[in-house]
Amino acid sequence: MSPQELQVQHKREVEKKQETTVPARTFVPSTDIFETETALTIVMEMPGTDKADLDVSIEDGVLSVEGRVNFDKYERLQPVYTEYNIGHYHRSFQLSNKIDQSQISAEIKDGVLTLVLPKAAEAKPRRIAVT
Amino acid sequence: MPRYHPIDALFDLQRALEASLESDWLRSGTAGTGSFPPINVFQQGDTLIAVLEVPGVDKTDLDIQAKDNAIRISGKKAISYPQGVSVHRRERLTGSFDRTLTVPMQIDTDAIKAEYRDGILTLFIPRADSDKPRIIKIN
Numbered sequence: 694m695s696p697q698e699l700q701v702q703h704k705r706e707v708e709k710k711q712e713t714t715v716p717a718r719t720f721v722p723s724t725d726i727f728e729t730e731t732a733l734t735i736v737m738e739m740p741g742t743d744k745a746d747l748d749v750s751i752e753d754g755v756l757s758v759e760g761r762v763n764f765d766k767y768e769r770l771q772p773v774y775t776e777y778n779i780g781h782y783h784r785s786f787q788l789s790n791k792i793d794q795s796q797i798s799a800e801i802k803d804g805v806l807t808l809v810l811p812k813a814a815e816a817k818p819r820r821i822a823v824t
Numbered sequence: 825m826p827r828y829h830p831i832d833a834l835f836d837l838q839r840a841l842e843a844s845l846e847s848d849w850l851r852s853g854t855a856g857t858g859s860f861p862p863i864n865v866f867q868q869g870d871t872l873i874a875v876l877e878v879p880g881v882d883k884t885d886l887d888i889q890a891k892d893n894a895i896r897i898s899g900k901k902a903i904s905y906p907q908g909v910s911v912h913r914r915e916r917l918t919g920s921f922d923r924t925l926t927v928p929m930q931i932d933t934d935a936i937k938a939e940y941r942d943g944i945l946t947l948f949i950p951r952a953d954s955d956k957p958r959i960i961k962i963n
Binding site: 702716725727772780 | 903908
């Protein structure tokens, strides 16, 4: 198989229902979601987000992920050439499965957040024996 | 003097991004504008700071080479899915990349520093001493 050349994914801005009070931009992180019998795994790309600047919450069956980017390192830097914009990240998903909220695990590495949401016992598929 | 607020830095970046369509700085200098990874370049005194977004790329999969006034950044981004899963959404891209950044000045290739953190690669590129303007004294 020949190596596939990686293309740039242009950042998509969040379409806001309300205006924010801070004038920073917010982007939609690229996300992979896959499911096994026991858990739902959500992987999000949020370059520049440290684990201290991350908020994950579930409310009324909606998973909400918010990542803030620290702009301090851009202080006093004069941009001379730019190809991408920087901003915070936000994305939310309506969960279709019952999740065991006490067992959720989150890990962020190299700007990629991995959330493992284990399904609640009643939501796991049951095998029904045919007699 | 009022403190320079970080948000102002963002505005500067946004203005620069909008202005970059008219600017020809580096325009012919990067091999493949629009290719991965996207690059922002900043200036701080005599140092250029190139910031690249490479989320999900392992440090060991990044290769940086410098020669004359060109810096080559190559590597690969791999994603492995566990066996037997049903994929609901697949938005992240994988593959290899190879990009060359050519800067319009002589650089000190031995003194280039690279940092990788939170999916962001930062290159500190110092201007070569031979490229700095020389002050000529009048006798």
